[in-house]
Amino acid sequence: MKYSSFVVFKPDFESARQRIEDAGGWWVRFGDDVLTYSANDRWSNLESEFSSSQRNARQPTGTIGKAEMYLVVQKGRTFQLEHPDVEVIFDKGRYLVVRLTKAKARKMNKREDVCFHIEPLSENMTVFDTPYTQRSSAAASGAPQAGVVASVQQAVFVSHIEHLVSYTTRLSASSDYAAAADWCRKILAGMGFEVSVESVSLPGGQTSENVIGRKPGTGQGLRGNLVVTAHLDSVNHAGGPSAPAPGADDNASGAAGLLTLAAACVTFRFEHDLTFVLFGGEEQGLHGSQQYVGALDQVARDNILGVLNMDMIGSVNSEPPSVLLEGHAISQSLIAALAQSAADFTTLSVQTSLNPFASDHVPFINAGIPAVLTIEGADSANEAIHTANDTLDRVSPEFALQILRMNAGFVASLAGVSVGMPPADYGGHAVHAPPVSVEAAHMKSDLAFHFNALFAQYARLGRDGLLSQQDYGNWQVSRAAYDDLSAGTVKVGCGCGCGGC
Numbered sequence: 474m475k476y477s478s479f480v481v482f483k484p485d486f487e488s489a490r491q492r493i494e495d496a497g498g499w500w501v502r503f504g505d506d507v508l509t510y511s512a513n514d515r516w517s518n519l520e521s522e523f524s525s526s527q528r529n530a531r532q533p534t535g536t537i538g539k540a541e542m543y544l545v546v547q548k549g550r551t552f553q554l555e556h557p558d559v560e561v562i563f564d565k566g567r568y569l570v571v572r573l574t575k576a577k578a579r580k581m582n583k584r585e586d587v588c589f590h591i592e593p594l595s596e597n598m599t600v601f602d603t604p605y606t607q608r609s610s611a612a613a614s615g616a617p618q619a620g621v622v623a624s625v626q627q628a629v630f631v632s633h634i635e636h637l638v639s640y641t642t643r644l645s646a647s648s649d650y651a652a653a654a655d656w657c658r659k660i661l662a663g664m665g666f667e668v669s670v671e672s673v674s675l676p677g678g679q680t681s682e683n684v685i686g687r688k689p690g691t692g693q694g695l696r697g698n699l700v701v702t703a704h705l706d707s708v709n710h711a712g713g714p715s716a717p718a719p720g721a722d723d724n725a726s727g728a729a730g731l732l733t734l735a736a737a738c739v740t741f742r743f744e745h746d747l748t749f750v751l752f753g754g755e756e757q758g759l760h761g762s763q764q765y766v767g768a769l770d771q772v773a774r775d776n777i778l779g780v781l782n783m784d785m786i787g788s789v790n791s792e793p794p795s796v797l798l799e800g801h802a803i804s805q806s807l808i809a810a811l812a813q814s815a816a817d818f819t820t821l822s823v824q825t826s827l828n829p830f831a832s833d834h835v836p837f838i839n840a841g842i843p844a845v846l847t848i849e850g851a852d853s854a855n856e857a858i859h860t861a862n863d864t865l866d867r868v869s870p871e872f873a874l875q876i877l878r879m880n881a882g883f884v885a886s887l888a889g890v891s892v893g894m895p896p897a898d899y900g901g902h903a904v905h906a907p908p909v910s911v912e913a914a915h916m917k918s919d920l921a922f923h924f925n926a927l928f929a930q931y932a933r934l935g936r937d938g939l940l941s942q943q944d945y946g947n948w949q950v951s952r953a954a955y956d957d958l959s960a961g962t963v964k965v966g967c968g969c970g971c972g973g974c
């Protein structure tokens with residue numbers, strides 16, 4: 474079997490695919506890079522279908538047995554660091570094609586943690602795609618989603634991630650993890666979420682915790698549930714349990730991102746329920762998410778509109794900065810909605826993949842629940858993860874904010890955000906919503922922005938013990954007043970003649 478890689482841009486792919494197959498060859502597509510291979514005697518035929526300028530000089534060319542080709546999906550660069558002796562015949566960062574025997578592949582796959590996964594390479598498949606999505610009208614300021622997106626605050630993200638990396642480790646069963654989990658619980662409770670903590674069993678009899686915050690939707694009748702997740706734990710593989718594991722990118726970035734998204738949602742009303750979950754035990758084998766999914770009954774599973782998982786959203790590994798949306802066939806519509814939100818609210822370039830791997834979206838997908846991972850593009854360029862070097866200086870808040878803006882737009886549209894809508898029932902009679910002008914919606918989203926910033930500042934001061942009891946009380950009162958105002962429960966004459974205004 475001979476192999477080589479060619480650059481084929483998306484609009485030309487369909488005809489290239491046809492020509493490869495007609496020439497008796499096979500292809501595996503990684504965005505614009507197409508790994509192509511065929512039996513030796515058909516190779517010159519196949520090769521002549523491409524111009525020499527299409528050959529991707531950065532990827533190797535050579536000869537290999539078809540049964541020796543294995544697809545590796547790795548977290549960071551974990552596979553290559555652990556097995557430097559394995560020949561890589563195609564390197565696309567998170568995805569590799571390597572030369573292995575069946576026995577070796579099976580042996581390497583046998584491990585408790587989830588740093589990489591090896592499977593035989595299937596021919597004629599797309600490993601990841603690069604969708605081209607046009608900006609839509611949702612991007613216009615004044616559109617309800619834009620208000621939520623504008624409420625995503627970089628300062629809030631920075632303050633949260635700085636706090637999370639201040640623990641020596643967030644190893645799942647450590648006392649530091651418990652302290653970090655408790656801090657997150659307080660932050661969510663302080664924002665008015667209904668919070669709960671679930672114990673997570675780990676191998677060897679140890680335990681960790683999931684932290685859950687809920688914001689019920691305001692829709693009448695049966696409501697759906699949008700679940701936002703990130704793992705809170707960190708690990709230092711080589712250093713052992715007592716070694717520093719700041720886990721700034723993996724995954725203080727996702728956990729701080731989750732709290733930042735939650736803060737952005739606080740002052741808005743959503744038709745559907747929102748559930749924010751921070752998982753423990755991810756690095757030991759997705760234990761927190763597996764147990765969370767396992768405990769959901771069928772009704773709760775059916776109610777889930779989608780799961781948005783964030784794992785490593787802070788390191789810029791490629792130019793232009795990119796995000797990978799990773800899911801499964803059942804997650805296609807979520808992936809499309811996220812790609813749309815990325816086009817509407819960010820300058821990120823987007824890759825999509827239907828090979829779910831090694832993070833908390835996987836147990837949901839295995840249970841038939843649509844879930845998507847949002848992760849920095851080219852995460853394999855980040856060699857620091859799972860070491861003491863995964864520190865804050867490797868995280869770009871500006872980049873994380875782009876992913877969070879994409880995610881906020883997605884949450885807003887999927888959960889059905891409403892701007893300036895009073896509750897359908899107030900004081901025992903129906904209240905008609907006053908019409909909301911575009912200017913009013915703008916003003917409201919600007920106000921929401923400033924109030925959120927203010928509240929985040931108070932939250933920070935409170936956390937650091939710098940608020941007097943009275944200041945704390947004043948803050949809670951003004952927050953409640955603002956929430957009422959933004960929820961529309963304060964009486965405003967609407968002139969509709971309903972008699973209740």
Ligand SMILES: [Zn+2]
Nearest residue numbers: 723724784785
């Ligand atoms: Zn992670």
